[in-house]
Amino acid sequence: MVSQTPTTCSEQKPESPFSRIVSKIVKTREVTLLVLIFSIVVTMSFVSPYFFSAGNFRAIAVGMVPTAIIVIGMAILLTSGGFDLSVGSVMALSSTVVAMLLLAGLSIPVAVGLGLVLGAVCGLVNGVLVTKVGINPLVATLGTMSIARGAALVLTEGFSVSNLPTEFGIVGKTAVLGIPMLFVLVLVLVVTFDLLVRHTLFFRQIYFIGANEKAAMLSGIPVDRVRIIAYVLTGTLAALAGVLLASRLMSGTPTAGNALELQVLAAAVIGGASLRGGEGTILGAFLGVVFVALINNAMTMLAVSIYWQVIVTGAVLVSAVALDMLVRRKVA
Numbered sequence: 001m002v003s004q005t006p007t008t009c010s011e012q013k014p015e016s017p018f019s020r021i022v023s024k025i026v027k028t029r030e031v032t033l034l035v036l037i038f039s040i041v042v043t044m045s046f047v048s049p050y051f052f053s054a055g056n057f058r059a060i061a062v063g064m065v066p067t068a069i070i071v072i073g074m075a076i077l078l079t080s081g082g083f084d085l086s087v088g089s090v091m092a093l094s095s096t097v098v099a100m101l102l103l104a105g106l107s108i109p110v111a112v113g114l115g116l117v118l119g120a121v122c123g124l125v126n127g128v129l130v131t132k133v134g135i136n137p138l139v140a141t142l143g144t145m146s147i148a149r150g151a152a153l154v155l156t157e158g159f160s161v162s163n164l165p166t167e168f169g170i171v172g173k174t175a176v177l178g179i180p181m182l183f184v185l186v187l188v189l190v191v192t193f194d195l196l197v198r199h200t201l202f203f204r205q206i207y208f209i210g211a212n213e214k215a216a217m218l219s220g221i222p223v224d225r226v227r228i229i230a231y232v233l234t235g236t237l238a239a240l241a242g243v244l245l246a247s248r249l250m251s252g253t254p255t256a257g258n259a260l261e262l263q264v265l266a267a268a269v270i271g272g273a274s275l276r277g278g279e280g281t282i283l284g285a286f287l288g289v290v291f292v293a294l295i296n297n298a299m300t301m302l303a304v305s306i307y308w309q310v311i312v313t314g315a316v317l318v319s320a321v322a323l324d325m326l327v328r329r330k331v332a
Contacts, residue, residue: 029272033287061183066241073234075285081277085141088257089148095242099161099252123235127228152254161252172247194282210277
């Protein structure tokens with residue numbers, strides 16, 4: 001006589017493919033951010049009649065350009081388990097150096113190229129201090145932040161460097177089909193690096209290093225070299241942001257980018273990057289920048305005091321991350 005195992009009601013049915021897809025979408029940070037961004041846009045369209053104007057969207061797009069460019073490198077660094085607090089100062093230093101080189105008579109391509117090299121060198125210094133010397137990223141980049149900012153102030157004595165060649169402002173002031181050229185460049189960079197991070201072997205190593213550095217070393221991944229390259233890339237992107245900012249303002253400003261590194265870090269973390277490493281996407285970090293830019297714009301249009309804006313921005317950032325974490329726990 002063959003015994004049969006009774007079927008109990010407690011046995012769970014296998015999850016359907018549709019349910020798995022929905023669960024994956026809900027747990028995706030980018031989707032949560034898109035919902036929040038859409039909610040802000042809809043709400044502000046009712047609150048202020050000027051929010052949906054072309055001029056306002058142009059101001060938001062242009063204003064977020066430096067942060068959006070730098071957050072690409074920051075997201076990669078965070079994924080690898082590091083970060084860089086010197087990005088705002090490097091941006092200011094590169095901006096002023098390029099402006100001074102232009103006034104000295106150098107051609108635009110040469111001046112811009114040297115500015116980008118300067119950013120790469122700053123990133124290289126950070127990478128070597130962190131990987132070879134063994135200094136904590138917080139201390140190393142905090143020190144280079146002060147050095148870069150101080151160098152910009154010493155070179156200019158605290159004044160902006162203006163009267164730049166008219167041709168230098170073409171990229172900063174040109175629009176394509178009504179869309180600022182600066183924002184078009186940002187979109188190209190975001191799409192390019194998002195694809196590279198997702199589909200190339202080198203950038204996939206970043207995730208392995210951030211998730212488990214010892215395992216990555218045992219697997220033959222050159223951890224120090226990959227991290228140094230990540231710092232160099234971040235420094236170069238910060239310099240590019242400085243060059244584009246100078247092109248838009250037609251001046252090099254040594255005080256530009258004050259506290260920008262904190263905004264970049266916040267946007268990257270909101271976008272899904274983890275301070276522990278091993279997580280994060282370029283697209284998510286970019287959406288984090290958009291979210292922060294919309295919050296700031298909304299408070300400005302609502303005439304919120306600048307002192308309250310700092311408090312509100314911090315509270316909204318923490319709430320957004322906490323809400324996303326609660327959603328993830330619920331669907332897990």
